[in-house]
Amino acid sequence: MFQMDVKYAFLNGYINEEVFVTQPPKFEDYKFSDHVCKLKKALYGLKQEPRQWYEKLSNFLLSQGYNRGMTDNTFLIKKKKDDIILVQVYVDDIIFGSTNENMYEAFVEAMKSEFEMSMMDEMNYFLGLQVN
Numbered sequence: 001m002f003q004m005d006v007k008y009a010f011l012n013g014y015i016n017e018e019v020f021v022t023q024p025p026k027f028e029d030y031k032f033s034d035h036v037c038k039l040k041k042a043l044y045g046l047k048q049e050p051r052q053w054y055e056k057l058s059n060f061l062l063s064q065g066y067n068r069g070m071t072d073n074t075f076l077i078k079k080k081k082d083d084i085i086l087v088q089v090y091v092d093d094i095i096f097g098s099t100n101e102n103m104y105e106a107f108v109e110a111m112k113s114e115f116e117m118s119m120m121d122e123m124n125y126f127l128g129l130q131v132n
Contacts, residue, residue, distance in 0.1 A: 002104070004111060005118045006057075006092040057089065060114055078103065 020036040023029060054074070061076050062068075066087065069075030076087040083100035085107055094111075098104040111117050 001095055001097040002122055004094045004096070004108070006053075006094065006115050053092070054089065057115075060110075061087065064110055 018038065020038055022036055023033075024037075029035065058068070058073070058076070064078070066076040066078045069077060074089040076089070078085045078087075080100070080103060083098065083103055085096060085098035085100070085103045087094060087096040087107070096104070096107060098107070108117075
């Protein structure tokens with residue numbers, strides 16, 4: 001089992017609805033102090049951010065031939081003959097394992113080409129749990 005972390009995960013998600021925020025401190029335009037900013041992408045702190053990020057990630061993985069798990073939408077599976085790769089997503093942390101090294105390497109390369117990732121090698125800790 002291996003682990004990856006998505007850098008700036010929530011900044012990858014685009015917003016499908018109109019969201020306006022006040023002008024950020026130190027970036028106010030005093031000529032137009034009553035104006036607000038319309039967001040194009042999700043920001044940390046918005047309730048939409050995890051949903052938008054996961055939608056972008058899952059759409060990417062589905063386009064790569066992965067299928068969602070039957071009982072958990074954050075669990076994805078890809079089969080190739082007798083081999084399999086399993087991917088579990090928890091917000092911006094991803095754990096995965098495969099029976100085939102080529103599938104493992106293809107997953108890592110695909111993820112790094114689409115998102116800014118940090119590879120954390122074999123999984124030792126996940127969500128505060130030690131894994132052996």
